[in-house]
Amino acid sequence: MKYQSQKVALYYFGGAxxxxxxxxxxxxxxxxxxxVPNLLAxxxxxxxxxxxxxxxxxxxxxMGFFGCAYYLIxxxxxxxxxxxxxxxxxxxxxxxxxxxxxxxxxxxxHVGREFLEQxxxxxxxxxxxxLMFLYNITLTVLKGRKTAITNVLLLGLWGIAxxxxxxxxxxxxxxxxxMFWWWVVHLWVEGVxxxxxxxxxxxxxxxxxxxxxxxxxxxLYVIIALALFSxxxxxxxxxxxxxxxxYWQWIGSIFSTFEVLPFFAMVIFTFTMVWKGxxxxxxxxxxxxxxxxxxxxxxxxGVWGFLHTLAPINYYTHGTQVTAAHGHLAFYGAYVMxxxxxxxxxxxxxxxxxxxxxxxxxxxxxxxxxxxxxxxFALTFAGVVQVHxxxxxxxxxxxxxxQVSLFYWFRLGAGVFVVLGVxxxxxxxxxxxxxxxxxxxxxxxE
Amino acid sequence: MSETLTKAAARNIFYGGTxxxxxxxxxxxxxxxxxxxxxxxxxxxxxxxxxxxxxxxKHACIDCHTLLGEGAYFAPELxxxxxxxxxxxxxxAAREGLRAWFAAQPSHVEGRRxxxxxxxxxxxxxxxxxxLKWTSEIPTQNWPPKVSG
Numbered sequence: 001m002k003y004q005s006q007k008v009a010l011y012y013f014g015g016a017x018x019x020x021x022x023x024x025x026x027x028x029x030x031x032x033x034x035x036v037p038n039l040l041a042x043x044x045x046x047x048x049x050x051x052x053x054x055x056x057x058x059x060x061x062x063m064g065f066f067g068c069a070y071y072l073i074x075x076x077x078x079x080x081x082x083x084x085x086x087x088x089x090x091x092x093x094x095x096x097x098x099x100x101x102x103x104x105x106x107x108x109x110h111v112g113r114e115f116l117e118q119x120x121x122x123x124x125x126x127x128x129x130x131l132m133f134l135y136n137i138t139l140t141v142l143k144g145r146k147t148a149i150t151n152v153l154l155l156g157l158w159g160i161a162x163x164x165x166x167x168x169x170x171x172x173x174x175x176x177x178x179m180f181w182w183w184v185v186h187l188w189v190e191g192v193x194x195x196x197x198x199x200x201x202x203x204x205x206x207x208x209x210x211x212x213x214x215x216x217x218x219x220l221y222v223i224i225a226l227a228l229f230s231x232x233x234x235x236x237x238x239x240x241x242x243x244x245x246x247y248w249q250w251i252g253s254i255f256s257t258f259e260v261l262p263f264f265a266m267v268i269f270t271f272t273m274v275w276k277g278x279x280x281x282x283x284x285x286x287x288x289x290x291x292x293x294x295x296x297x298x299x300x301x302g303v304w305g306f307l308h309t310l311a312p313i314n315y316y317t318h319g320t321q322v323t324a325a326h327g328h329l330a331f332y333g334a335y336v337m338x339x340x341x342x343x344x345x346x347x348x349x350x351x352x353x354x355x356x357x358x359x360x361x362x363x364x365x366x367x368x369x370x371x372x373x374x375x376x377f378a379l380t381f382a383g384v385v386q387v388h389x390x391x392x393x394x395x396x397x398x399x400x401x402x403q404v405s406l407f408y409w410f411r412l413g414a415g416v417f418v419v420l421g422v423x424x425x426x427x428x429x430x431x432x433x434x435x436x437x438x439x440x441x442x443x444x445x446e
Numbered sequence: 447m448s449e450t451l452t453k454a455a456a457r458n459i460f461y462g463g464t465x466x467x468x469x470x471x472x473x474x475x476x477x478x479x480x481x482x483x484x485x486x487x488x489x490x491x492x493x494x495x496x497x498x499x500x501x502x503x504k505h506a507c508i509d510c511h512t513l514l515g516e517g518a519y520f521a522p523e524l525x526x527x528x529x530x531x532x533x534x535x536x537x538x539a540a541r542e543g544l545r546a547w548f549a550a551q552p553s554h555v556e557g558r559r560x561x562x563x564x565x566x567x568x569x570x571x572x573x574x575x576x577x578l579k580w581t582s583e584i585p586t587q588n589w590p591p592k593v594s595g
Contacts, residue, residue, distance in 0.1 A: 037557065038556060041562070047510045048506070050510070111503055111506075112502060112504055112506045112508060117509070174514075174580075175482035175485060175584060178516065218451065221457045225456065232464070232471045235471065241515055241589035242586065243485060243585060244481070245481050315591060318515040318590075391594075393592075398558075398559070
């Protein structure tokens with residue numbers, strides 16, 4: 001850490017990790033309701049549980065991105081943050097808004113579009129928080145050094161804010177509602193979020209491998225070009241069956257097939273950089289998370305996305321557990337892991353320590369990743385059986401669900417291990433122990 | 447990576463290409479918006495359909511069910527529930543069937559997923575049914591493959 005104001009990132013990392021625990025606990029509850037359906041049915045219906053699970057995920061990932069930006073931007077721009085006080089105020093506002101939303105959900109205060117269940121006043125508060133954030137980081141970049149990493153990160157973060165505005169548009173025509181709902185959901189996770197992910201990975205590669213910035217930044221532009229060239233028109237794979245014209249089947253199939261490429265490029269990029277750099281960076285855990293991120297994103301977002309993206313296949317798989325399998329592994333691989341990679345790298349720096357609890361952190365990595373992989377397989381098998389019974393043979397939905405209940409037990413088992421792994425990761429990050437950097441004679445690599 | 451591609455070239459390709467593809471995307475979406483409006487002109491969104499959509503959202507139905515394949519996967523697809531209840535053959539009976547279904551929840555059957563009792567007014571129920579009927583008439587390229595949803 002070179003700039004005092006980077007410390008504001010600690011608030012965001014802490015808040016994100018707390019919500020991460022909430023997210024996986026509530027996810028486990030949802031997985032339990034799948035196999036013990038009467039559980040809590042009269043107290044907290046499944047829709048509320050699911051709402052909290054997905055919203056907690058989205059909020060903690062965004063909180064993590066904010067933290068990543070506050071850590072990364074002063075160091076890249078080589079200047080203190082424009083206003084650390086505003087950043088801290090922004091954190092508390094965001095956390096208060098998130099908690100108010102969750103408590104409200106428990107009392108059935110919500111609106112009703114998937115992932116966008118926040119009442120209008122919370123959506124507007126999110127816009128205010130986003131403006132505070134963008135003002136702060138944009139002014140910081142403008143007064144400092146401009147690098148490809150800060151350019152791409154800023155573009156991604158501005159994109160997040162701009163596309164969120166479409167959440168305020170809710171026409172009574174369901175076709176239009178769905179079309180523009182995807183302008184938030186798809187253009188986030190298969191668009192501008194990839195810019196954030198790629199720029200954070202590029203930053204970590206520069207810091208940890210010692211490869212020349214010129215090389216890393218060229219890779220960065222190639223990766224994000226692949227991401228947006230495929231991802232923008234790849235939105236078409238959500239426009240197959242919602243009342244939109246048939247040409248989307250061609251456009252969506254072709255372009256979303258190419259959405260595998262940026263994730264493949266990220267695998268090649270991270271492994272090549274680590275191999276070429278040859279530097280023995282002391283933070284092994286952060287390196288593991290960075291490499292793991294590109295690999296799991298490739299499988300979760302890339303391969304599992306491609307599995308059901310072609311229109312003739314999606315005709316049968318659309319809205320089944322195949323989608324759930326892809327959703328879980330994609331979010332984990334791409335966005336959970338990039339956040340944990342950055343937290344693992346940055347927290348020792350922010351706390352002025354040598355990398356700590358690395359073994360526990362890496363055990364947490366393997367437990368969580370193996371459990372997420374197992375969960376994905378379980379849901380994929382459930383989905384394939386569901387597709388055959390329901391979409392080919394025409395059995396009714398509930399009869400099919402009884403047939404696949406074994407896979408839901410497997411999923412729940414995997415979920416319990418995810419919780420264990422996440423607790424290890426969180427413990428390893430937030431309980432640094434007593435040994436300081438000076439005590440072990442640690443000199444930062446960079 | 448190849449020496450022939452410089453960082454500045456990669457950056458320019460990124461910005462130029464992104465603008466190019468985004469412009470195409472916006473053009474196609476504009477065409478699809480006009481197509482969606484044509485659909486709504488042929489099959490008007492009445493005040494009760496619009497109100498029914500709000501009932502649908504008020505109770506966050508999407509966080510258990512799917513609608514045209516989008517939503518949670520905990521409960522049946524409802525884009526064609528009107529068809530499944532026989533609304534095309536006998537709209538009166540389908541409406542009665544749906545009303546009775548809402549009124550009977552939750553089933554409290556042990557080991558079966560529970561739909562909450564939402565205590566909807568008769569008007570809300572009728573509006574919601576109108577919305578589900580309208581949704582079942584959206585031309586979805588013949589999705590879902592089976593009436594089971």
